[in-house]
Amino acid sequence: MEDLEQFRLDTREWLAANCPDSQRQPITPEQQYWGGRKGSFPSKDAQTWFERMRDKGWTAPEWPTSYGGGGLSPQQGRVLKEEMKRIHARTPLFGLGLWMLGPAVLEYGSEEQKQQHIRAIVNGEHRWCQGYSEPGAGSDLASLQCKAEDKGDHFLVNGSKIWTTTADKCDWIFCLVRTDPDVKKQEGISFLLIDMDDPGVSTTPIELISGESEFCQTFFDNVEVPKENLVGELNKGWSVAKALLVHERKLMSEMGSESPRQVLTPNEAAKQYLEFEDGKIVDARLRSDLADYDMLMQAVALTHFRTFEEKAAGMRSAAPMVMKYVGTEAEKTKSELLLAILGSRGLGWEGDGFTEQEIDTLRLWAMSKAMTIAGGSSEVQLNLIAQKILELPQP
Amino acid sequence: MALVLNEEQRLLQETAKDFLGSRAPVEALRKLRDKRDAIGYEAALWQEMAEMGWASIIVPETYGGLEFGFLGLGVVIEEAGRTLTASPLLCSGVVGASAILLGGSEEQKQSLLPAIAQGELTFALALEETHHHRPHHIGVTASQQGDGYVLNGSKCFVLDGHSADRLIVVARSHGKLRETEGLSLFLVEGDAPGVTRTRTIMADSRNAANIHLNNVTVAASSILGEVGDGWSVLEPVLDRGRVALAAEMMGYALESFERTVNYLKEREQFGVLIGTFQSLQHRAAHIQSELELSRSVLLQALSSVDDSPEELPVMASLAKSRLNELVKLVTNEAVQMHGGIGVTDDLEIGFFLKRARSAMQIFGDTGYHKDRYATLNGY
Incomplete structure (x- = not known):
């Protein structure tokens, strides 16, 4: 525990000294760095920040140092995440290599494959x-x-x-x-x-x-x-794919909490677009929907936290298996709620009649429809829960 | 580590499961119902529960309690929910004990808490005056008379009200009907002159009463907390009750869901097990996901009582409203998925269905808590 506190202090100090100010601002899709031969840095600072993080192995903090990763324990990895969040430090490198393929190669790949691909992912060489x-x-x-x-x-x-x-x-x-x-x-x-x-x-x-x-x-x-x-x-590719799907589903279920876009939250939208009287939203239906949404998201966040604690304590529960379904359905609920709160201002497709944020809100609403389809549709998720957790008989 | 149980708590859960499963299964509630039992719970059972320390799980050791905290309470009360065990656990062991812990003087704590711990003294909170939970809608009056007070008015839906040794009466010494200012908590003997208790028979076969107070005199020493400042005690006491009840409700949800899933694995129609039908599988899987979310909320709410009381109001409203909706969904689906047998009195699922509806009203329905949650969050 003490070591972890020391790690936190060291990390905090290092981040303070090494994260450029411009990399402590909310990130837009245009400012993300995804690496690859065809990729380019959105700015000089983004490059500096990426290179410093890469040199510490912190583009993939929990991967083994022998392949260029940071070699951090899950607890340390969490501390790093928290400390980055604290100063709003941007994620230096994005990509499916980090999120999905890397973990699969580390688990199933040959030594040669690890040597060839893992370091190239950490270093942002391959997208x-x-x-x-x-x-x-x-x-x-x-x-x-x-x-x-x-x-x-x-x-x-x-x-x-x-x-x-x-x-x-x-x-x-x-x-x-x-x-x-x-x-x-x-x-x-x-x-x-x-x-x-x-x-x-x-x-x-x-x-x-x-x-x-x-x-x-x-x-x-x-x-x-x-x-x-x-x-x-x-x-035997199906078992590799299944292991990888777990990473994808976890990723998708967390998208709500760490959306790469800077979009309105329903709470902010309510303050901006709804009428208040005596500190309360006048539209009773929207007020009730907003409370439903906030309660749902708090429950989802607590469940993410619980699965982390369970993992750390070496316990297993059914919680991780429901999160893809729950998280992506919640994202759709959020998008519908935002649209309802924005009213006709939420219908802008392009042009000067609407703010960029309003247009983004609509575009994300349309994108959210894919979330409960991609990575195993909600119906497939429910099949899996019925089969694996409830052990219901299969037809 | 707030969202996983520790070894001690898991052991307590096992003990509770074994004891309640054999000593007080749902069948015991059916017997109490069918013989129209006068107090509505088995006094000997409550004594045994007290001997195991369950009447005082949240009470500090200095007052003879088990001092196991709310996570410890949660596991026992959840098991009591699975068996629908009728006992003074919620009203005395949680609400009564909390009112004394949070509002009582040192003298009151020393005289009352050990008696609760030993199962010798039971309490009931006489709060509600309308058919919806409105904890500051208080019209029962407390007028000063000499050193003491005189109480007048009526209470309804007083849980354990007909059987409790003592009542904690919420009354108003000043202020208007819906104001939080001006409320006080008075300790009143259950059989004090001027107290009329009428037991109500409700769908859940559990225990409650309507109470009329006619010129009931109370000494100044029988006030919990400061006169007129009762709300500052009442609100956290209610939140503790809400969280504890949410744990009990988790027990109803789990038990009725597990029984239903088992039924899906044995009932055959159209030549196949009905659990193979996707329409039922998806509904069951959806319930499983709701259970997982509710589990996290419940654990956080329970641990917030001891670890982060500043979060308690939000967490209590979140937990109570979420569990309200969960038990409604699960008990309705349990009946539907059992089909015809689900609507028979013979099947115990009906007991869960009915108890869930009572629990959904106790200490605030979903609308009440959603409104409170929104207000606490600034909208």
């Missing part, structure tokens, strides 16, 4: 995207058809992946591919890493209802992938 879903394999992910044929020294990959987020800006993609078409669908899948510069890989953006086109479709046309890019065993 990763995910290739799971296909046009014909959404919630029924295991029915995927993108195939990798064994050609002796390499796999020959043919097919396409959809919802490959920011694939047009990425260097590598981690994919689930069909390596055996003749067994039960979950059993013929492998987890493959593909360099997007390889001949035969191409990507097209998809425009969404939010007007954004971060999501892409990526095509593989006779792509030759070296055998050593297989993570885990051949035909």
Whole structure:
């Protein structure tokens, strides 16, 4: 405990000395650094801040130092997070490499794969995207058809992946591919890493209802992938993917608490857009909805905290398994509430008739609809809870 | 570490589960109901509970208590919720003890708390005057007479009111009907001259009474706290009661949900187990997620009593309103998923359904707490 306090003091001092003032401001999407060969720093300060954090291994604070990580314990990692939050220090590096692929390679990858990929992620050299879903394999992910044929020294990959987020800006993609078409669908899948510069890989953006086109479709046309890019065993990719999905779901359930965008909270919106009388919101329905939302978010935050405490105490509960469902549904509730609070000011799509924040609110509302679909829809989550926690009989 | 139980608390939970499961299962409440028991709980059971220290879990050792804190109380009371055990645990062990702890003089604490701890003295809070929880809507008057006071007026929905040895009467010496200023807490003997107690028979087969006070005289030494400043005691006492009741409600929710999930695994229709139906699976899974959120809220609310009392008002309203909605959802779904047998008196699910509706009213319904939560948060 004492050591942890000392760590906190040291961290506080280091952050105070090393985090540039401009990196202690709320971050907008344009100011995030995602690394990669095609990436560029949004500012000189962002670069300085990233490099200082990278040199300490604190772009991935809890990863082993042998691969460039910070080597912190979960408790220390939490202290670092808290101390960064305290001075509003920006996250120096974003990306699926840090959040998803890295943890999977550390758990399932070979020593060579760790050497090749982990340090490149920590150092921001490679930006990763995910290739799971296909046009014909959404919630029924295991029915995927993108195939990798064994050609002796390499796999020959043919097919396409959809919802490959920011694939047009990425260097590598981690994919689930069909390596055996003749067994039960979950059993013929492998987890493959593909360099997007390889001949035969191409990507097209998809425009969404939010007007954004971060999501892409990526095509593989006779792509030759070296055998050593297989993570885990051949035909055992489903278990790697499942482990990785846990990271993704945790991430999505936490998005509400750490949204990369600087958006209105329903509380701020209420003060700005609603009529008050004697300290109370006049519109009884909205006041009640706001209280419902605040109570829900407090319960969600406490449950995140509880799962952390349980993990630290070596206990297991069902709480982590419900958080994707609960967290993303809460995000949708929040977006609907914001729209209701803003009234017609929440309908602005673009132009000078609305503030940037108002337009952002609407765009995020549209984006929030994807949260209960991506990463395993709410319905899939409920299936999982019924099956794994309640152990209800399966049809 | 506030959101996980420690070893001691887990052991206490095991003890409570074993004891209540064998000594006071739901069947015991059915018997009390069917024989129209005069006090509505088994006095011998309460003695045994007191011997185990359960009447004084939150009372400091210096006053003969177990001093196990609210997290400790929470595990016992949750188990008592699972078995729907009727006892003075909430009214005496939590509300009564808290009123004396927070409002009583040293002399009152020394004379009353050990008696509560030993299960010798029971209390009831005579608060409500309307059919909704309105803790400062107090019309019962306290007029000064010599050194003491004379109480006049009526109370309703007084939990354990017909059986408690002492009443804690909330009365008004000055101020208007809805003001918090001017309230005082008076200790009154249950059978004092001028006190008329009429037991009410409610859906939950538990215990409450309407009480009429006609020129009831009380000595100045029988006031808890300062005259006219009763609200400063009453509000935290109610919050403690709310949090404790929320723990009991968690017990109803867990027990009726577990029984229902088990039923889904054994009941066959259309040639298959009904638990294979996705329409039921999703509803059950949704309840599981609500249970997880409620568990975190409950643990934080319980530990805030001892660790961060400044958070207690917000946490108590959050916990009570969340558990209100949880037990409503779970008991309704429990009946529906049991189908026809769910509406029979033979199945114990009905007892949970009915008790949940009482608990939802006690110390504030969802509307009351949502309004309070919004006000405390500045809107």
